[in-house]
Amino acid sequence: MSGGFVCGVCGQTHAGLQTDQAYGLPDDVWAIPQEERASRAKFDSNLCQYGDRLFIRSLLLVPFTETDGHFGWGVWVEVDPIAFGRYLDLFDADGSSEPQYAGRIANASSVYREVLGAKVLIQFGTSKDRPSVHLTVDDSSRLATEQRQGIDSARYHEILEVLAAHR
Numbered sequence: 288m289s290g291g292f293v294c295g296v297c298g299q300t301h302a303g304l305q306t307d308q309a310y311g312l313p314d315d316v317w318a319i320p321q322e323e324r325a326s327r328a329k330f331d332s333n334l335c336q337y338g339d340r341l342f343i344r345s346l347l348l349v350p351f352t353e354t355d356g357h358f359g360w361g362v363w364v365e366v367d368p369i370a371f372g373r374y375l376d377l378f379d380a381d382g383s384s385e386p387q388y389a390g391r392i393a394n395a396s397s398v399y400r401e402v403l404g405a406k407v408l409i410q411f412g413t414s415k416d417r418p419s420v421h422l423t424v425d426d427s428s429r430l431a432t433e434q435r436q437g438i439d440s441a442r443y444h445e446i447l448e449v450l451a452a453h454r
Contacts (some may be wrong), residue, residue, distance in 0.1 A: 305447060309361030313342045313393035314403065333417075334375075335363065341371040342393055345409055347420040349430070352437035358446065362402075364390035364409050364420055374411060374418070382411030382418075392420070397453040398446050399430040 311317065316328045316337050328337040335342040347360040366374075370388035377385065387408040395403040405426060410419045422431035433442070 305450065306356065307359035307361060308396075308398075308450060309359075310363060310394040313337070313340075313363040313365065314395055315340070315393065316342075333378075334371075341366055341368060343371065343374055343390070343409065343418060345418040345420045346416075347392075347407075347422075347430075347434065349433050350437040351443065352439050354440075358438065358443065360396070360420075361417070362420060363393040364407060364418075365393045366390040366409065370409065377411055379414050381413045383413060385411045387421075390420075396430075398449045399428065401428045402430055405430070 312324075312328075312330060313335055316324065316330060316335055319327050328335060330336070330342075333344050335344075342363045342365050345362055345364045347362055348357040349360070350357045366388055367390075370390065373385065373388070374382070387410050390407050390409050392402050392405045392407055405428065406423045407420045408423060410421070412418055422428070422434055438446070
């Protein structure tokens with residue numbers, strides 16, 4: 288693994304160990320046959336609309352406990368029309384003073400089986416940053432615990448092994 292990793296989004300090889308996992312689209316949109324996807328859903332790298340369902344690409348961070356930094360999960364969050372509209376209004380502005388909006392994670396994970404559909408709070412950021420995602424305080428899942436407490440190097444390497452096995 289130390290020779291680099293192939294990014295699941297851009298397809299390029301990056302040096303070092305993987306410190307993030309991004310999902311290209313919400314799972315339900317990704318499941319649409321490729322030749323039909325563009326005609327059935329509207330999407331770019333930040334936003335997605337599939338029928339009356341609305342999604343924002345966001346970043347869920349899990350801090351490292353033994354070193355600086357974090358492991359980032361680039362997930363899609365399904366939100367209501369009010370949150371989606373407000374995000375559009377603030378897309379090129381600083382939305383970090385906005386209240387958090389409720390949503391649900393729209394991607395399954397080979398590492399965290401319980402994550403699909405998990406309730407989250409999404410916080411808008413600056414125009415240069417993806418919104419951040421925080422699992423709710425009543426969530427006792429492994430991902431929620433790790434987001435609050437962090438992960439050590441052994442757990443980090445477990446995550447890398449699971450991700451490598453599912454490529």
